[in-house]
Amino acid sequence: MDTDLFLVIGSAVLVLALPALIGAFSESRPPRAAAILVLIGGALVALAVTQSPSGYGFDDVPQALTRVIGRFF
Structure with a gap:
């Protein structure tokens, strides 16, 4: 696979970890799902x-993001 694709998917997973982290802390539970997402990303x-x-x-x-999106369109 391409390193640009790894970078874009990893960045997206890290961004998705933020709401999981905030939700876990606001409900006073351990952030297991957020920790797994941070590790993967x-x-x-x-x-x-x-x-x-x-x-x-x-x-x-941003250039890597546009190259990855450009391949699909």
């Missing part, structure tokens, strides 16, 4: 950064 982002030949900077993330 972090692993995908770390895989993308380490496997990319040139690496990724903060300004490369």
Whole structure:
């Protein structure tokens, strides 16, 4: 698979972890689902950064997102 795809999916999973984390803390229960999502998303982002030949900077993330979305349209 492509490192851009790993980066975009990992970033999306990390964004989805935020509502789960907030919901768990607001209901005073352990954030198990949020922790699993953070681990999966972090692993995908770390895989993308380490496997990319040139690496990724903060300004490369929007370009990677547009490249991944552009492949599907």
